[in-house]
Amino acid sequence: MSAFSLEKRDDGIAILTMDVPGESMNTLKADFGDEISAILDDIENDADIKGVVVASGKKDSFVAGADVSMLAACQSSEDAEALSVAGQQIFDRIEAMSKTFVAAIHGPALGGGLELALACNYRICSDSSKTQLGLPEVQLGLLPGSGGTQRLPVLIGVQQAMKMMLTGAPARAKQAKKYGIVDDMVPQTILMDVAIKYAATPKSKHEANKSMADKMLENTSLGRKIMFRKAREATLAKTKGNYPAPMYIIDSIEAGLDNPKKGYATEARLFGKLVMTKESKQLREIFFATTEMKKENGVEGVSPKPIKKAGVLGGGLMGGGIAFVTATKAKVPVRIKDINENGIAGALKYSYDILNAKVKKRFMRASEMQQQLAMITGCLDYSGYKNNDIVVEAVFEDLGLKQDMVAQIEEHCGKDVIFASNTSSIPIADIAAKAARPENVVGLHYFSPVDKMPLAEVIPHASTSDQVISSTVEFAKRQGKTPIVVKDGAGFYVNRILAPYMSEAGYLAMEGQPVDAIDKALVKFGFPVGAFKLLDEVGIDVGTKIIPILKGQFGERFSAPDAFDKLLENDRKGKKNQAGFYDYKGKNNGKEVDESVYELLGISPVTKYTDATVVERCVLLMLNEAARCLEEGVIRNARDGDIGAIFGIGFPPFLGGPFRYMDELGLAHLVGRLEHYSASYSDKYTPADILVRMNKNQETFYK
Structure with a gap:
């Protein structure tokens, strides 16, 4: 069955529809080349x-991009370059046609999908x-390889085009019209009618709408x-040189400004090089893993x-974010x-502030904001809770309080209500210990800020029912999260691997290594922020609360410097209380270290260690x-461990996650x-039994 069909109308307009069989979204595949060429021959002759109007047969998407899986077949950069050239040639042919081509776009037009639209005369x-x-190719360690680096700058100006390519961020319909990517934006009901009218007009050359300063x-x-x-x-300041794609995007754009032929050749050559980089391979593996996870239930075979209806x-801040x-x-x-009413007002303000910012930037209408805000209500009692299907608890980290919340929800809600705790450290079995219906109790751990962090940990305890697990996973997915199911226990997965990394940064500081030197080394390695900046962001009071719980379950390897207690005695909680x-x-606003912290901790800062040593000491403990x-079954597989670390704590994506990095x-x-560190420094570095065994048998985490 063909992915393309051509309908010729009596008025001289042809509708070229793309509808890839058996897939929810259209993606461009390498083997479409001959099929498209034959259709273009038909049109030309x-x-x-x-x-011609180019449209999608899918309900809510135009073309979501090229099929990324085809890149795995490339054995060399020349193979990948040939793919790019083939795409360029087809789109060049569309652009060069004497007939007017119009892209009728509804839904995502991303990557190769937008490049197809850019080759048309009107959008x-x-x-x-x-x-x-x-x-969004940069997010996979690639660049737009079918003319995108050449056509978009010509259409909307270099700076706006470069910004879109370097961030990979898409433009909504209104922005696309404002930037000049599209010629018209209309209601979906008349999209085809308007596109047909444009297709009946002669071709014309577009001029980018630039300000005088941009022209200069x-x-x-x-x-x-x-x-x-x-x-x-x-770009270098942001990537620390860890990602080659952004620099190659800039190179491709620059090459094409003076010499379009050179620009296209540069784009194809650099695309070929990027496909073969280990950074792109790791980023593509993350993409495949998350795509796979979206299709999975919490428990296989359990719907x-x-x-x-939900309650919080x-x-x-957490409750507001979850709502x-x-x-x-x-x-x-x-x-x-x-x-109290202030808590509800604060939670409502959380949503209002985010949505109002979108209205101000014209990402959404004020009426849409009102509709969404109307979905969030508040109460001081349990009125309106009776028919809730799930209640997410986001109260203080206090076991007695959480057990009391379970009892109250069991009293005020239906017998099938799911009680999901957002605890970051208390075992779920303890929270469910006094429950009348423990099978309905589960952990649902979000990360702060909830509206931005993509991960959620779903934590069943021994008695949680399979349906509750599947329902909680599905709920988290609907909230836009990538959920991983992890075993119950202190720290669950993400905080458990983060704690020794953070503690070791603390020991390095106590040995005199400057706080900012430690943080800079970790950022250069690829973490979004350093350990101390992260602790300030999370809250020193919150960050240190988990250590005794982990130490209680796992022993001395989770100890942290005793001197850190002095920070809390000095009321230093981090960014939230500006200390x-x-x-x-x-004006400093977190740019410089507060020098008085050294005096408080009784240390004299002096650079003792190289960046490599700082990174190794912290990261080895995390790995x-x-x-x-x-080994203990806290995570189901290496894939979940990698996604959890990347999405939960910002483990460097270009390294693929802890398990792919260990393989590397x-x-x-x-x-x-x-x-080496176990013998020369501390037995907390004693290698995990699984690592010793796998090394002996010459095994890897990924085959």
Whole structure:
């Protein structure tokens, strides 16, 4: 069955529809080349056809991009370059046709999908919230390889095009119209009618709408020199040189400005090089893993029950964030219960602030904001809780309080209500210990800030029912999260592997290594922020609370420097009370270390260790603990461990996660380094049994 069909109308307009059989979204595949060429021959040789509308046969998507899996077949950069050239040639042919081509876009037009649209003479999009246009290839360690780096800058100006390609962020319909990516934005009901009208008009050349300042920068050799130098400096500052794709995107754009032929050749050559990089391979593996996880139930073969109404206990930052993603992403009405009105007001303000910012930027209408806010209500008692399908608890980390919440929900809600605790440290079995219906109690651990962090840990205890697990996983997915199911126990998975890493950063500081030097080394390695900046962000009071719980279950390897108690005695909670490791007062706003912290801890800072030693001491403990988690069945497989670490704590994505990184390092090297530190520094570095065994048998985590 063909993915393409051509319908010729009596008015001289042909409708070219793409509808890939058996798939929910259209993706461009390498083997479509001959099929598309044959259709283009037909169009070119038919004198009756004056214009062509390119449309999708899918309900809510145009073309989601190229099929990423085809890149695995490339044995060399030349193979990948040939794929790019083939795509360029087809789109060049569309652009060069004497007939007017119009892209009718509803839903996502991403990557190769937008490149197809850019090759058309006109682009018309629907005003639907589902419509988005972008070139997200950088997120897979790639660049747009079918003319995107050349056509988008010509259409909308270099700076806006470069920003879109370097971030990979898509533009919504309104933005796309404002930037000049599309020629018109119309209601979906008349999209085809308007596209047909455009197709009946002669071809015309588009001029990018640029300000005088942009013209000065983009249209003069000096201006361009400054613009590209600044772009490279900013990119390097952000990537620390860990990601090659952004620099190659800048190179491709620059090459095409003076010489389009050179631009296309550069794009194809650099695309070929990127496909073969280990960074892109790891990022593509993350993409495949998350795609796979979206299709999975919490428990295989067990269907989730529908969640139609939800409750949230506690109106703090976490409660507000959970209510926001429940109402706006999951589209489930949510009722926040708190003991005072200020808590509810704060939680409602959390959602209002995020949505109002979107309205101000014209990402959404004020009426849409009101509709979404209407989905969130509050109460001081349990009114409106009777028919809730799930209640997420986000109260203080106190076992007695959480057990009391379980009892109250069992009293005020139906017998099948799911009680999901957002605890970050208390074992779920303890929370369910006094429950009348322990099978309905589960952990659902979000990460802060909830509206941004993509991970959720779903933690069943021994008695949690399979349906509750599947239902909670499905609920988290609807909230826009990537959930991993982890075994109950202190710290679960993410906080358990994070704690020894953070503690070791603390020991390094106590040995005199400057706080900012430790953080800079970890950021250079690839973490989004350093250990101390992270502790300030999370809250020193919150971050240190988990250590005694972990130490109680796992022993001395989870000990942290005793001196850190002095920070809490000094009321240093981090960013939230503007007193932590960094100085948050005035214009400084966390840019510099608060020097008084050294005096408080009784240390004189002096750089003793190289960046490599700092990173090795912290990261080896994280890797070792991740391996133990797999050995103990805390995580189901290496894939979940990698996704959990990347999405939960920002483990460097280009390294693929702890388990892919361990494979990359080689287990012989890893065990050797752990044994070195175990013998020379501390037995907390003793290699996990699983690592010793796998190394002996020459096994890897991924086959």
